[in-house]
Amino acid sequence: MTATTVLPAIAATVDLSAIAHNVGVVAERAGAPVLAVVKADGYGHGAVQVGRAALAAGAQELGVAHLTEALALRRNGIDAHLTSWLHTPDTDFAAGIAAGVDLAVSSPRQLAAVVAAAAALGETATVTVKVDTGLGRSGVAADEWEQTARDLAAAQSGGAIRLRAAMCHLAFGDEPDHPLNGQQAARLDEAVADLARLGAAPEVVHIANSAAALTRPDLARDLVRSGIAVYGYSPIPSLGDFGLIPAMTLTAEVALIKRIPAGQGISYSHQWTAPHDTVVAVLPVGYADGVPRLLSGRFEVSIDGRRFPGVGRVCMDQLVVDLGPDGGGVAEGDRAVLFGATPDGQPRVPTATDWADTIGTIDYEIVSGIRGRAQRRYVGDTATPGTLGVRSD
Numbered sequence: 001m002t003a004t005t006v007l008p009a010i011a012a013t014v015d016l017s018a019i020a021h022n023v024g025v026v027a028e029r030a031g032a033p034v035l036a037v038v039k040a041d042g043y044g045h046g047a048v049q050v051g052r053a054a055l056a057a058g059a060q061e062l063g064v065a066h067l068t069e070a071l072a073l074r075r076n077g078i079d080a081h082l083t084s085w086l087h088t089p090d091t092d093f094a095a096g097i098a099a100g101v102d103l104a105v106s107s108p109r110q111l112a113a114v115v116a117a118a119a120a121l122g123e124t125a126t127v128t129v130k131v132d133t134g135l136g137r138s139g140v141a142a143d144e145w146e147q148t149a150r151d152l153a154a155a156q157s158g159g160a161i162r163l164r165a166a167m168c169h170l171a172f173g174d175e176p177d178h179p180l181n182g183q184q185a186a187r188l189d190e191a192v193a194d195l196a197r198l199g200a201a202p203e204v205v206h207i208a209n210s211a212a213a214l215t216r217p218d219l220a221r222d223l224v225r226s227g228i229a230v231y232g233y234s235p236i237p238s239l240g241d242f243g244l245i246p247a248m249t250l251t252a253e254v255a256l257i258k259r260i261p262a263g264q265g266i267s268y269s270h271q272w273t274a275p276h277d278t279v280v281a282v283l284p285v286g287y288a289d290g291v292p293r294l295l296s297g298r299f300e301v302s303i304d305g306r307r308f309p310g311v312g313r314v315c316m317d318q319l320v321v322d323l324g325p326d327g328g329g330v331a332e333g334d335r336a337v338l339f340g341a342t343p344d345g346q347p348r349v350p351t352a353t354d355w356a357d358t359i360g361t362i363d364y365e366i367v368s369g370i371r372g373r374a375q376r377r378y379v380g381d382t383a384t385p386g387t388l389g390v391r392s393d
């Protein structure tokens, strides 16, 4: 093979110019700066590369769940404002303070642990308070709010912390007109007013996830926390794609092509039997790489702009597609698109959302679940959208 760029057998190609484009879409719709959420290794796209691309495209800051994720970004040279918001009693807050990570606390106990770590280091911790205004997940519980507010004010006046932000997360962001959205915002506004009365007003307030950023600019406050939209998926598919471009395209190289006689069963348990003589292709990708086994017999791939159905069980390492009696013009070594963005003017390729709809989940789970032998590679330049340049990192 003489191609200049040899793609891995399974390639998860991430277009950083799509990331840049999507950051712009979110910021414009929300009318507010973007905190790009790069938790879970950037929803499976690579937190460091996506983080850099998002910042270069104008995102103001980054956010992750675990502090370990934030520390990994710091180790990779990302020095932008960075918040982590999901901690346990064993979280190493001292490491977070030393790395300048904004620590979002969800209880008086977490705040006390941050204050103790700051005192031990002789430094001031940057803190966000995450308020449970109705999601019922992490965030300060209603009955602990008064205590938390008083402790925050005391810690700030004592120099242990700088209260940088107050945040909450919506339960029904993907239902723009749900009454709880406005109620959650009002509860956060009240919490901020409480803090102001105690002399500890936060510098910034944020509420919106991607769905709210795109549909409820009135909830934006000082910035919006956007994850899925940055990766190019509509958080509310029924309202369209908002002009977002999926950043990841998952492809696999055709490993083997073979003739199959009528009546031959395909893959474990012969879930599919060839109704006539046909030609099938084996793709070297399976559920261990993030293709859900539940998709067996319920998906298509795109090869050179033509669609071919997956047949038989999706296995751990391989799956089979039916090329039809004429073989569809496909050759071993061709690339099959499993899902991705459709290039301008080309026939539509399957999307992660198609997969999610088929098996009853959401595209978040599909893209963040690409793993195993899929190798990520990066194309696109955030400075000059649309260019193709493979990055080595």
Ligand SMILES: *Cc1c(COP(=O)(O)O)cnc(C)c1O
Pocket: 037, 039, 085, 169, 208, 209, 210, 211, 225, 226, 227, 228, 229, 235
């Ligand atoms: C994951 C997460 C987000 C991003 O949500 P999207 O729907 O992907 O935009 C925002 N805020 C918090 C607290 C999160 O955990």
